[in-house]
Amino acid sequence: MSATTPAGVLPLSAEEEAVMRxxxxxxxxxxxxxxxxxxxxxxxxxxxxxxxxxxxESEHGLMRMxxxxxxxxxxxxxxxxxxxxxxxxxxxxRIKCEDDARGWNAVLTEKGLARLREAWPTHLASVRRRxxxxxxDLDLQSLAKALNAIAGEA
Amino acid sequence: MSATTPAGVLPLSAEEEAVMRxxxxxxxxxxxxxxxxxxxxxxxxxxxxxxxxxxxESEHGLMRMxxxxxxxxxxxxxxxxxxxxxxxxxxxxRIKCEDDARGWNAVLTEKGLARLREAWPTHLASVRRRxxxxxxDLDLQSLAKALNAIAGEA
DNA sequence: CCTAGTTTTTTGCTTCGTCAAGCAAATAGT
DNA sequence: ACTATTTGCTTGACGAAGCAAAAAACTAGG
Numbered sequence: 001m002s003a004t005t006p007a008g009v010l011p012l013s014a015e016e017e018a019v020m021r022x023x024x025x026x027x028x029x030x031x032x033x034x035x036x037x038x039x040x041x042x043x044x045x046x047x048x049x050x051x052x053x054x055x056x057e058s059e060h061g062l063m064r065m066x067x068x069x070x071x072x073x074x075x076x077x078x079x080x081x082x083x084x085x086x087x088x089x090x091x092x093x094r095i096k097c098e099d100d101a102r103g104w105n106a107v108l109t110e111k112g113l114a115r116l117r118e119a120w121p122t123h124l125a126s127v128r129r130r131x132x133x134x135x136x137d138l139d140l141q142s143l144a145k146a147l148n149a150i151a152g153e154a
Numbered sequence: 155m156s157a158t159t160p161a162g163v164l165p166l167s168a169e170e171e172a173v174m175r176x177x178x179x180x181x182x183x184x185x186x187x188x189x190x191x192x193x194x195x196x197x198x199x200x201x202x203x204x205x206x207x208x209x210x211e212s213e214h215g216l217m218r219m220x221x222x223x224x225x226x227x228x229x230x231x232x233x234x235x236x237x238x239x240x241x242x243x244x245x246x247x248r249i250k251c252e253d254d255a256r257g258w259n260a261v262l263t264e265k266g267l268a269r270l271r272e273a274w275p276t277h278l279a280s281v282r283r284r285x286x287x288x289x290x291d292l293d294l295q296s297l298a299k300a301l302n303a304i305a306g307e308a
Numbered sequence: 309c310c311t312a313g314t315t316t317t318t319t320g321c322t323t324c325g326t327c328a329a330g331c332a333a334a335t336a337g338t
Numbered sequence: 339a340c341t342a343t344t345t346g347c348t349t350g351a352c353g354a355a356g357c358a359a360a361a362a363a364c365t366a367g368g
Contacts, residue, residue, distance in 0.1 A: 012278070012286075015294035020281055022301035027185045028227045029305050030177070047354085065317065073182045078355045080318055102316045102363045124166065127174055132166075134303035138296060140169035146297060147176035149288035151183050201324080219347065232325045234348055256333045256346045 030130065037126035042119040047072065047082055049123065052091060052108065052116040061108035064097065068106050091115050184284065191280035196273040201226065201236055203277065206245065206262065206270040215262035218251065222260050245269050 012020060035046045042049075054071045055061050063071070069079035083106050086092040091112030097103030108116075135143075166174060189200045208225045209215050217225070223233035237260050240246040245266030251257030262270075289297075 012281075013294075015298065016286055018298040019294050019301065020285070022298045022305055023184070023285065025227075026301050026305040027181060027188075031181045031185075032227070034181075045354090066315095073179075073186070075356055076317065077319080077357080081355080097316095100316080100364070104317070127166075131174070131177065131304050132170055134306070135300055136303070138300045140167075140173050142292060143297070143300060144169065144172040144176045146289055146292045147173065147180050149290070150285050151176055151180040152288070199324085220345090229326055230347065231327080231349080235325075238348095251346095254334075254346080258347070 033130050034123070034126055037130070038119065038123055041122040041126070044115075044119055047074065047078075048086060049116075049119060051079075051082060051086060051106075052112055052119075055092070055106060055108035056113060056116055061113070062105045065094075065104050065106060086112070187284050188277075188280055191284070192273065192277055195276040195280070198269075198273055201228065202240060203270075203273060205233075205236060205240060205260075206266055206273075209246070209260060209262040210267060210270055215267070216259050219248075219258050219260060240266070 031046065038044050038046055038049055050072045051068065054068060055063055065079055065083065066076060068083070069076045072079065074082070083092055083094060087094055091109060093107045093109055094104045095107055097105055185200065192198050192200055192203055204226045205222065208222060209217055219233055219237065220230055222237070223230045226233065228236070237246055237248060241248055245263060247261045247263055248258045249261055251259055
């Protein structure tokens with residue numbers, strides 16, 4: 001049993017088909033794997049890690065909620081809840097924005113930064129093991145370029 | 155503010171760093187984008203699509219629940235629920251396994267196959283637009299190989 | 309300056325998917 | 339044949355995250 005090619009749509013070439021299948025599998029498997037490593041090794045989800053990392057790379061470890069949500073590619077509501085959770089653990093603090101009383105800044109605390117530094121090696125090792133150990137002598141530069149091309153738009 | 159390189163872990167090279175960031179973003183953005191297209195255009199989630207597709211590619215449009223769960227990279231319980239939902243829409247039927255009374259086969263119905271064929275062009279267009287339109291003249295074969303290498307293990 | 313519309317964040321509700329526990333059938337050991 | 343273990347699937351309880359609507363504060367036009 002199989003789905004035949006529909007009319008009016010250019011079918012994928014064999015190579016494209018292969019890329020698509022690989023990508024499909026990749027999108028499914030890799031996030032789970034990395035998440036798993038982080039959860040097992042550090043009791044931390046990928047979302048949480050992403051928040052800490054984004055904050056740590058921001059100007060003063062400080063970001064508006066909306067900005068942060070966008071950076072982590074989450075909904076605002078999701079970020080509200082995640083930030084609340086991180087705040088309850090003392091990794092993040094939310095302080096009122098001075099120039100706009102509607103706004104809040106999420107700020108990375110010392111404890112939060114320490115947590116990130118603690119988690120970072122685990123994540124790094126995970127990335128090495130899951131990804132780069134399998135890449136052989138592939139040209140990383142063009143790979144990065146390709147991935148960015150895809151991720152950039154979307 | 156930034157996380158410094160931790161002791162005892164080989165840091166990533168600049169190229170690796172770039173690949174990792176791109177991959178991170180890709181894993182976050184692409185599944186959402188494809189899912190979004192499918193939901194908007196076809197009122198169908200990626201998981202549902204995955205079930206129909208996997209069934210359609212199986213021997214007689216028939217798979218054991220456990221097999222199907224594995225193919226779709228879901229937990230068995232998740233698949234139970236998803237199959238129940240698809241069954242309620244008439245896209246799938248669950249029939250008792252003959253040679254093992256514990257087992258159930260998920261079977262793709264005519265309606266299910268029709269639904270897949272209906273959704274396929276949408277998905278194809280989505281994949282074209284989100285992925286291949288951005289890939290330029292990149293060597294697809296080695297890309298597929300790289301992606302498979304990563305996804306294969308994990 | 310006040311009223312109408314916009315933006316920023318939070319809250320309510322729903323959906324999806326996981327884990328843990330359970331039931332029922334199959335298989336193995338005695 | 340009878341008990342013990344394992345396997346296949348379902349169910350219950352729960353967490354994560356999304357959307358839609360509310361709440362609060364800003365901005366502009368009259």
